[in-house]
Amino acid sequence: MTYKNIKLAYDGRIARVTLARPDKLNPLDWSTVKELKAAVVEIEAQRGIDFVLLTGEGRSFSAGGDLDGYINLYAHPDEFQAFLGDFYDMLTGIEQASAIWIAAVNGVCVAGGIELLLACDMALAAEGAKIGDGHLNFGQLPGAGGSQRLPRAIGLLRAKHLMLTGELLDARTSESWGLVTKVVPDAGLIAAAEEWITGMATKSAIGLAGAKRLANMTLDTPYEDGLRQEIAFVHRYATTEPDATEGLLAFKEKRTPRFGARKED
Incomplete structure (x- = not known):
């Protein structure tokens, strides 16, 4: 498959997936979701790929869904159902993959972005990251598993706080709440993720x-x-x-x- 909205590269035992629409803060519109879904399948089919490093290009991991695109999808219920199905398949594919998916969160990670983060196996954040749900800030609800994965990750009360207030947490608070397990300087984000992989690569x-x-x-x-x-x-x-x-x-x-x-x- 030819990818336009993401970048996929292989480096030994690592697949590197980068959301690559920095001008739009890496939105998870339907075309991007389809590309990520295809990438999950492609990576699982590759021999010898045991780790996936997922990040965003520019100043955002992902600012979530394409709100303009939702206006059209809402007017076509069958298409919207298909979009939600693709999003479900993509995130479930990450969870069920044999490879270990590591989210390296740079910048804004909100709405669909946090839903993508929550499907990964491990996560770390740059010091400048901002992480939250944010759906209700624009009258939306999480439709890609956020309402189910978020309480499991950080507990019901904190999950409802993020969902109901739309607050974005700074990196250190995200770490203390359990959304990520490590915070590193912005410039050292990818190197820190690679260090994790180097350690795990010595294991079975x-x-x-x-x-x-x-x-x-x-x-x-x-x-x-x-x-x-x-x-x-x-x-x-x-x-x-x-x-x-x-x-x-x-x-x-x-x-x-x-x-x-x-x-x-």
């Missing part, structure tokens, strides 16, 4: 994908069912994946583990 790629799947299980699985599924998953991993035994042998022999590449699902 199969193990990383498995840990992501186990953690995400808590979102829609009753506690006791989750515990049972964890046992079944870990038993299968430990008894069929060489990386599990390799890690133990490396520890015993006091050497660096030699993990294999992630297998295709």
Whole structure:
């Protein structure tokens, strides 16, 4: 696929996805959502891609949806339903992907932008970032999972605060609330994300994908069912994946583990 609104590049085990309409603060209009949806599928199909670094070009991660475009979509309910379906598929694809998605939040991250952030596995922010829901500031409601993912990420009271007030949090407050886990100087944002990747790249790629799947299980699985599924998953991993035994042998022999590449699902 030819991408116009995003940039997609590959660098070893990393896919780099950049929202690339800085003049419009990287809006998540329908065409951009379709491109991101296609990129998720393309990246998952690539062999050896274990990490995705997602950021925005210019002074914004993403300022959210295209409000002008919504006026037309609202007048065509079937098209609006299709748009919401594409947005759902794209964000669910990120959550369910085997690769680890890391959001590097630069500048404004609001409305659809925070919904994109919340679908990622890890997030860090530049000191100048501003993060919030903001839908109601323009009479809108979150329609890409924000009303469900935000309370799960930061708790119900704080989620309702962001949704109802439209407040944008600075980077440090976003960190303390749990929207991101690290704040770095603006100029060091990508380097800090790459440092995370360098650390994770020493681990089992199969193990990383498995840990992501186990953690995400808590979102829609009753506690006791989750515990049972964890046992079944870990038993299968430990008894069929060489990386599990390799890690133990490396520890015993006091050497660096030699993990294999992630297998295709």
